[in-house]
Amino acid sequence: MEEKLPKIYSKKAILGFSIFLSTLFGGVLLFQNLLDVNKKKEAYIVLGISVLITILTIFIVNIPENPKSSLSYLCGMAGGSFLSYYFVPKYFPNEEQYPKKALWKPLIIGAVIVVILVALMIYSASIENY
Template identity: 35%
Template sequence: MEADPLATTLKPNVPLYSAQAIRGFSMLFSAIVGGLLMAQNLRDVGQPEAARKALWGSIGYTLLLLWLTSYLPNRVGGMWLPLVIGYAGAMGLEAYFKKFVLNWGDFPIKSIRKPLLICLAVTLPLVAALVYLLVIAGGPAGSPYPY
């Protein structure tokens, strides 16, 4: 496979989020989070236009897949479907990034502490609210939820 002529081989001095980190965040949280991390990588290597495209592409991909999966029967979905969707989105982001940077593995790895704390700060209250609605507020008597 021939390399893209637009691709750059930059000096490995700027820390970037690793491909594994982007895959993990895409699978655990959403492809949008992976897109945010990838957009930051692209900005760090001097590709702001590509960063915008990566971010908007991940948002569009997530919305499209949410819409498409809404047509699946309930028994087809499950715990594995968001993981597969996130992984596929991350692989697309990774392929897009390789058009601009050929030697991704040569860059130092950026810490995932800050994005992880932000994702947990957003996700945990949402999960807590969902648990509250389903378990505490939606008790057996007059429950709007049949479970």
């Protein structure tokens, strides 16, 4: 009998979420993939690396006098590429054979987080103007 593979988030989904939200978000998707295939140790290593890349991104983006959002996208692309093109093939050499998870749940979570962050930025800016 053929072993049924669990659903995972695709390499493209991990890269996309890393670029448009953060490497941490892409790392959480890969973390979830690894937990789904019972690779707990590897999952926590990937999560730790994602956190480090995200912290590094925050420093890099805030180095210039006028922080540029394009630096954030470039760092997200670099971090996401590292996750997608190094870790995914390493832990899922036959990734294309796995059924893919739907992206609705992470998209909704990401949208909620972005809305909350934008609302907090607007709120804090309105307090500063008083």
